[in-house]
Amino acid sequence: MIRAYRCDGTVDVILPSDAPTRLADDILWVDLLYPDKTEEQLAETLLAMPLPTRDDLKDIEPSSRLYTDDHGVYMTASLICKAESNAPQLADVAFILGGNRMVTVRYAEPRSFGLFAAALSRNQVSCSTGSVLLMRLLETVVDRTAEVLEIAGARLDALSSDVFIERKLHKSRPPHFLEDKLVDIASYHRLVSKARDSLVSLSRMVSFLASADPVKASEDAKELCHVVAHDVHSLSEHAGFISSNISFMLDASLGLINVEQNAIIKIFSIASVVFLPPTLVASIYGMNFQIMPELNWHFGYPVALIFMVVSAVVPFLFFRWKGWL
Template sequence: MITAYCSNCKSVEIRDLSHAAKFPDDVVWIDLLEPTREEELYVEKIVGIEVPTRDDLKDIEPSARLYTENDAVYMTASLVWKAETEAPTLTDVAFILVGNRLITIRYAHPKSFALFIAALHRVPEEWRSGAALLAKLLETIADRTAEILELSVARIDILSTHVFGDRARKVRKPSNYLEVKLRDIAGHHRLVSKVRDSLASLARLMTFFYTIPAVQKDQATKELSRTVSRDIQSLTEHASYIAGNITFLLDASLGLINIEQNSIIKIFSIASVVFLPPTLVASIYGMNFEFMPELHWVAGYPSSLGLMVMSAIIPFFFFRWKGWL
């Protein structure tokens, strides 16, 4: 789908590709959402540049993501998509500056684009140029990334409360409770990892974007791009801090699982030691030799039972005195 946005913020959805009519002169942003090959060829013919395909966007080499060709500036960044779901992923988005126009090519629906389109009418008229709109769009992407990190921090705090708080209150939980929490921790780690990868690609893009002539000529766009670069750097450091907290939570959860397993093993070990002396007594008097003094003793049976009970009680209280129970 091709959507063209004019300088007055009105959008025009291009549906008829039967003839190659040029875009209106006041079009400043052309958004290609999951374009077909026919739509790509249509834009190439109208604008006069080569449009990257879906396979081109997957290249990870910086030289294939950030370059200038025939007076057109090509930039590709990885954005976080489906951050609110259990399977967040990265989607590659291409940004092309040609003349006074911005062209975006995407095969997903990052929320940052929806937020930017919804607020497009609030962009001042002096910002409605290709480079200025891209700077504003990148600012919205950075803000959305910050929102994702804030959401992740809130969820990790709740998870930490579940892991440590319930244990402090001695709330009974299912035997696999911590194992379930480990899967939740892995999900948060995946999200933060995707955010860090996205921020790394955005940092490279901003470094390249800051040097292009269209940005250097516009002081306001230049200042905004510098601000966005600082925001991305701060978000990268914050993401690293969150990743460290997740690592701590993971190690702590594994430690708690080991403690619970050791407690179970300790109970069985103590039980075996407690019942070992009675077993020894029973074994001695179960040998049934012909000449055993206690075989004809009237009080032999109750005495052996009492000896077995005493041999079990004494180790039990000894372990309690030592604090092993």
């Protein structure tokens, strides 16, 4: 699908069967979403520039994601998508500045694009050139990444409350409670790591844009580029802070699991020690020797029982006195 956005927010859907011979001068953004071969060739004809294909976006190396040629400025950034799902992903999106227009080629639907298109249609985005429009779009991408990090931070706070505060208030919890929380920690770590990778990609792209001719030619674009770069740097630090909290939660959960396992082992160990003396007494009087004077005692049986009980109670009281129980 090819969408052409004007500076006033109106959008045209360009179909190969009813395509214009040229793009209108007031079109600042051409967005290619899941384009097929026909749509790619049509867009290249209308824009008079080569466009990266899906295979190009997959095969492009990190060192070759940012370059400039005679047609314009080509950039590829990894944006986070499906952040609300259990399997967040990174999608490679191509950004191109050429002929005072911004061109995007994408095979995913990051939520930031939908938010930006909606704001553009409501005339909430003021732009006069493709470079300014690109910086506005990157602002929305960064804002969406900040929202993702806020969601991860809120989920992590709720997880911390479940692990620590609820554990103190309610000591009886379902079996495998902490083991299930490890799965949640892994999902949060995946989300934050994807956000950090996206921020690194955006940081490289914004640094490259700061030296690009279309941005340097516009004061508004330069100022926006500086703001976006500062926001990306701040979010990178915040993502690092959340990652450290996730590592702490992982270590704490594993430590609590270890404590619970040690408590179970301690109970079995104490039980074995408590029942060891009675077992010894029972083993002695269970031997089949002919000469055992205690066997002829009138009160031998109750005395043996009392002796076994006392031999079990004394170690138990000793453990209580030591605070081992």
